[in-house]
Amino acid sequence: MMLSRMVYAAPLSMLLIVSSASAAEGDPQYGPNPELPAPQRGLLPNMTVPERAPWGDHRPTVPEGYSIQAIATDLKVPRHTLVLPNGDILVAEGKGGGNAPKLRPKDFIAGLIKSRGTTSVKGGDRLTLLRDGDDDGRYEMQTVFADDLNAPYGLALVGNDLYVANQDALVRFDYREGQTRASSAPEVITELPAEINHHWTKALTASADGRYLYVGIGSNSNITERGMAAEVDRARIWEIDPGTGAHRTYATGIRNPTALTIQPGTGQLWAVANERDELGPNLVPDYLTSIQEGGFYGWPYSYWGQHVDPRVRPQNSQKVKSAIAPDYSLGSHRAPLGVDFSNAAVGGQFTQGVFIGEHGSWNRSNPAGYKVVFVPFENGHPAGDPVDFVSGFLTGDGKTRGRPVGVTVAPDGSVIVADDMSNTVWRITRDGNDSTQRKDDMNAASATEAEDRASSSTKDESTSEGDGTTDDEAPTTTA
Structure with a gap:
């Protein structure tokens, strides 16, 4: 008890000095077989968040x-974006959580540290629509599409149904191409776990055929310090029938699945996840992985497959034995919050693979992440080290101008990045990709998407053991 009081009362600067004295940072841990050091446990984890700096004339x-x-x-804390069929862009703005009580003095200290790297702007609880009316690359219209939401995060469009994952519920709007304002209040499809909300973000994507929605639900703790009762329906991905609101658990043991996406051509669900803290600067790697139906990915009992976390009580050897190792390590404490597959229109070396928005670390002495990386794919799987695609958020004097969150690849090959610290949406385009070429690329991408849906429908027809009906007119899906 005396030690706890001493830690709580110690000056913040002294705690920073103590926490930075642990072992030096290791090399990046990229790929399917990262080197995992022995766990390091101490009074406090390394905690360094770069202070905010304005962009000014920089970009x-x-x-x-x-x-x-x-x-x-x-903007008011942009998180994720959605490119609509006519090229408009929806931006989900919000800041959730706030209901998780501090359990230990170091939780209070960590909160102070992390607050240095966040915006002071209040979350908008809204969707903002951006429109480039004359196709010159400048989005001259910026208007509120829907408001009075509750920390919206994930977005998906299936036909004329626009789905939004608030921190407490999955909701639906009617959507007609070209509209600039929602025509009615949202319809609640199903409530989502929202008590405590240690991890509040609710990632969202739609299956390739539009029949199901997938929602990522993060844990209510770092490593079950609130007890297992607080983790009911947490650290998992739900599969939801949007027609009925019925849901089932699709995969478990994913501490915080912060972004979901569907692989073109295969229909495979992929996720990025934020792993656990307080085992040292090089544990545990955050990751990109395909999601197996019924798969268990370790949390809380183990990490990266069968590496047991000794802090968990009681332990569960059977669960550890079944744990699936992720496909690809992004390195420890990168905090990936966005993911989307590329397309041919992006061009260059960035056509086969995924873009990942790395929000950046708070719990290591040398900041990591704070950029958008591209992970190349070969034969449908990650292959090779990540490549920086958008960087320069960190300054040379230990500050940061922004923190990437959601990443969306448009049919025309442009890459849209939400930055929730500078409250900016960035658009990256290939030089020389003029408006005519962009339209051709969008048409080609739409044709490919239609082929993917047809292929998915054919597969469903050939393997279904249901009532014999088919889905020849699968809805258009943008997610």
Whole structure:
């Protein structure tokens, strides 16, 4: 008890000095077989969040042959974006959580540290629509599409149904192409776990045929310190029938699945996840992985397959034995919050793979993440080290100008990045990709998407043991 009081009362600067004295950072742990050091446990984890700095005349760095511009500024905590069929962009703005009580003095300290790297702007609880009316790459219209939401995060469009994952419920709007304002209040499809909400974000994507929605639900703790009762229906992905609101658990043991996406051509669900803390600067790697139906991914009992976390009581050897190792390590404490597959229109070396928005670390002495990376794919799987696609968020004097969250790849090959610290939406385009070429690319991408849906429908017909009906007119899906 005396030690706890001493820690709580210690000056913040002294705690920072103590926490930065642990072992030096290791090399990046990229790929399917990361090197995992022995766990390091101490009084406090390393805690360093770069202070905020304005962009001013600066802008993020992108590869040669690409350009970046801010298409929306002065937003209210943009998280994820959705490109609509006519090219409009919806932006989900919000800041959730706040109901998780601090359990230990170091939780209070960590909260102070993390607050240095967040915006002071209040979350908008809304969707903002951006429109480039004359196709010149400048989004001259910025208007509120829907408001009075509750920390919206994930977005998906299936036909004329626009789905939004609030922190407490999955809701639906009617959508007609070209509209600039929701025509009615949202319909609640199903409530989502929202008590405590240690991890409040609710990631969302739709299956390739539009029949199901997938929602990522994060844990209510770092490592079950609130007890297992608080983790009911947490650290998992739900599959939801949007017609009835019925849901089932699709995969478990994923501490915080912060973004979901569907792989073109295969219909495979992929996720990025934030792993556990307080085992050292190089444990545990955050990851990108395909999601197996019924799969268990370790949390809380183990990490990266069968590596047992000794802090969990009681332990469960049977669960550990069944744990699936993720496909690809992004390195420890990168905090990936966005993921989307590329397409041919992006061009260059960035056509086969995924873009990942790395929000950035708070719990290591040398900041990691704070950029958008591209993970190349071969034969449908990650292959090779990640490549920086959008960087320059960190300054040379230990500050940061922004923190990437959601990443969306448009049919025309542009990449849309939400930055929730500078409250900006960035758009990255390939140089020379003029409006005519963009339209051709969008048409080609739409044709490919239609082929994917047809292939998915054919597969469903050939394997279904249901009532014999088919889905020849699968709805258009954008997610």
